[in-house]
Amino acid sequence: DAKTTQPTSMDCAEGRAANLPCNHSTISGNEYVYWYRQIHSQGPQYIIHGLKNNETNEMASLIITEDRKSSTLILPHATLRDTAVYYCIVRAAGGTSYGKLTFGQGTILTVHP
């Protein structure tokens, strides 16, 4: 699975959009980009994933660049409850990895009042 690079930490004001970047320059054509978040003392929670098209769900939007070497997770109206560690993960959908997720250090997002 391709390696990802994320900033260590970011801050955001409550009510504003939070844009979390992720670099995955070695991504392969069959690898998806997944985003998870982990709120303190809880298990990671799935947010969104995509292959090459932009995706949106009730939690967030995922923007993937045309060359697929980077992506941005957007929380459109951040709240205090969005304070968490956000993980960007790249992995193939199939193959013999049986769905293993390899976590990096993630980005600590702090939403301020």
Place this chain on the structure above:
Amino acid sequence: DVKVTQSSRYLVKRTGEKVFLECVQDMDHENMFWYRQDPGLGLRLIYFSYDVKMKEKGDIPEGYSVSREKKERFSLILESASTNQTSMYLCASSGRQGGQSYGYTFGSGTRLTVV
């Protein structure tokens, strides 16, 4: 709406004890995983299972074993607990269809302290 349940939220055990961490999922998922999480090291995969009675080593299997006798249950076993196994343990599951994995879900975690 609980989908992946870990038997204990907090656990304190003595050095040398045999420890069982249990995980149950109700989504009929084929794949199940055990991770541990430590400050500064992130989540690291210990073992995973892709079918009943099947298991594969993850990145840090030393000191651990697993058991999957039923599809919904995946147990992590510390044969002789040591203080360096004090950690947060997270169980996860995912489905598999047509060679693709989907629906990754994590439990709430078990914080194990070995004294």
